[in-house]
Amino acid sequence: MNIHKRTRLTLLDRQEIWRLYQTWLWKVVQLAEHFHVSRPTIYDVLKRARLQEFTPRNSTNQRFKTLQYGLKRLAKVEQT
Numbered sequence: 001m002n003i004h005k006r007t008r009l010t011l012l013d014r015q016e017i018w019r020l021y022q023t024w025l026w027k028v029v030q031l032a033e034h035f036h037v038s039r040p041t042i043y044d045v046l047k048r049a050r051l052q053e054f055t056p057r058n059s060t061n062q063r064f065k066t067l068q069y070g071l072k073r074l075a076k077v078e079q080t
Helices: 010-021 028-035 041-051 062-079
Strands: none
Touching: 010 028, 010 041, 028 041
């Protein structure tokens, strides 16, 4: 799994949020404070957890994408 270094919630964090929410003892506000994220983020995690989808969707490091583009461009320039 590819997770960039600035990911707020790891796979284990997302599973823990879902587990705590299912116990009915934790509210969304408490979860947001505990994991240092916003309430909308918790709602997004819960929405995706209902589908059993815990992995982050967009976790490609921007530097990697830039490097990948740069190498493609360099290869194209060298061919000409």
